[in-house]
Amino acid sequence: MRGRQRVKAEWVLIVEGDPEAAQELSDNLQRNGYSVRWARTGEQALHMHGEADLVLLTLDLPDVDGLEVCRAVRATGRAPVIAFTEGASELDRVLGLQAGADDCMDKPYGLRELLARMEAVLRRTRTTAEPPAPQSIGLGSLWIDAVAREVWLHGERVEMTRKEFDLLYHLASRPGEVTSRAELMAEVWEVPEAHTLNIRASRTIDTHISALRSKLGNDIWITTVRGVGFRFCADQGLACGSGP
Known part of the structure; x- marks a missing residue:
């Protein structure tokens, strides 16, 4: 469509x-x-x-x-x-x-x-x-180490909470792809009723996305696709707009 x-x-x-x-x-x-x-x-x-x-x-x-x-x-x-x-x-x-x-x-x-x-x-x-997820992800100035559970940006370590790291890793392992809120609740928060999202669950996701954007220092790493979910942009948004 x-x-x-x-x-x-x-x-x-x-x-x-x-x-x-x-x-x-x-x-x-x-x-x-x-x-x-x-x-x-x-x-x-x-x-x-x-x-x-x-x-x-x-x-x-x-x-x-x-x-x-x-x-x-x-x-x-x-x-x-x-x-x-x-x-x-x-x-x-x-x-x-x-x-x-x-x-x-x-x-x-x-x-x-x-x-x-x-x-x-x-x-x-x-x-x-699906093939196993990578143990580390390098995207430009961003480095995510899944084994050590560490995030590095421009050579400096970025402190993350457990859920912030899980959310970032889930999005970054699918650069350019749109991930729905339902999938995030199922995979990151392990909520099986992922297809029946409520306002509270949606706000939980928004809060963590906002925290990630603040810590990465660039809103364009993670873009919102209205009515669907979120997209992680390896090129920091050069080809990852939020869609019409």
Whole structure:
């Protein structure tokens, strides 16, 4: 899309035979920043899961055994799976996990718990898929030592609190990329309900960003992308404006 930049939304495939339940879940996920597609049957799911970041799979499907769908998704795709059971026994949940599900939940479930579990599964997947973060980052006059947890600017050490260092390191390890507030809360503050940001959480991020800008002595190191999050600029803003 043109105009205001935004972070790429992770997209979720809902596999659910009940149209009303699927629509309600889809609406809730979209309100919390996810892109969503729906498969009503197991057969549709097997054709659609290839590009999904996460599959939410109801095991009680109208055409195919949900456990078989789960096995096929894990065998042929990369997306993690959260399986849903209704009035199930412990054995049913065990069978779901043995079929390859990364997590199992009983219906009915709470939205906040679902979002927390989704973020936890996606975070584990990202950690597994991404290369390890560098032990040190050198960007012009700025040097960040992840082992010693030290920051140096123009050859002088800059004192940082633990969270300030974690926040700076997270942003600087992705120079030029936009990082959402939700991701910062999940990765730096380890808040699993990252997709349900409140005013207090947002102010916490703003306070730490302001402190970093003050200590780095240059507001252009970290730019705000309105409505999305923040971008760390290795060139101190020469190509990193805040966007239209």
